Amino acid sequence: MDEIRTDQPSLYDEDVVAWAEQQAAALRALGARPDLSNVLDWENIAEEVEAVGLSQIKAFESALRVMLVHVLKYLSAPSAQSTRSWRAEIIAFHATARRRYAPSMRQRVDWDDLWQVSVADAAAALELHGDVLVSGLPDRTPFTPEELVAKSFTLDWALLRLAAVLQNPCDHH
Numbered sequence: 817m818d819e820i821r822t823d824q825p826s827l828y829d830e831d832v833v834a835w836a837e838q839q840a841a842a843l844r845a846l847g848a849r850p851d852l853s854n855v856l857d858w859e860n861i862a863e864e865v866e867a868v869g870l871s872q873i874k875a876f877e878s879a880l881r882v883m884l885v886h887v888l889k890y891l892s893a894p895s896a897q898s899t900r901s902w903r904a905e906i907i908a909f910h911a912t913a914r915r916r917y918a919p920s921m922r923q924r925v926d927w928d929d930l931w932q933v934s935v936a937d938a939a940a941a942l943e944l945h946g947d948v949l950v951s952g953l954p955d956r957t958p959f960t961p962e963e964l965v966a967k968s969f970t971l972d973w974a975l976l977r978l979a980a981v982l983q984n985p986c987d988h989h
Contacts (some may be wrong), residue, residue: 831918873924876916880964881934884908887974888938891897893947906971919963931957952982 828835839851840862886902886909893899932955939949958981963969 832922834871834920835839836865840866872916873921876913876921877925877930879909881930881974883913884934885938887971888935889942891975891978892942892950903971905922914965927961928953929958952955957983
């Protein structure tokens with residue numbers, strides 16, 4: 817019997833998305849074995865395990881989307897009354913996104929779609945208060961995934977990046 821090592825971090829601790837996919841594949845392989853009981857609903861159990869990983873991705877995307885919405889609102893309406901709360905929200909949601917991010921998410925997140933949804937949400941939120949989203953924003957995200965989850969990410973850095981993109985639309989990522 818294999819010995820369980822508790823002194824090493826498990827894949828679950830390091831990357832729950834990759835762990836969930838690995839476990840679901842193992843469950844499906846077990847379910848395909850004719851010598852094992854068919855009492856267990858292997859496919860649905862595997863799907864439930866996969867759902868753990870998917871929920872982590874969705875929670876990460878949600879935190880990042882809210883963060884980007886506040887960055888875009890700040891860029892578009894820097895003299896609005898809410899700028900202090902937007903700055904605080906950016907810090908909080910960035911911290912949440914950093915905690916939830918796992919390396920396997922890089923290939924599983926549609927970064928450009930996340931950006932486009934954030935742009936649309938920011939435009940709608942600004943419109944409610946009589947403000948408009950700055951024009952000329954790119955369709956594709958101007959940030960790399962690594963930049964978005966870096967410890968060094970700040971509102972001021974993001975505003976500088978966006979200002980550069982708006983001045984030189986062809987030079988962004």
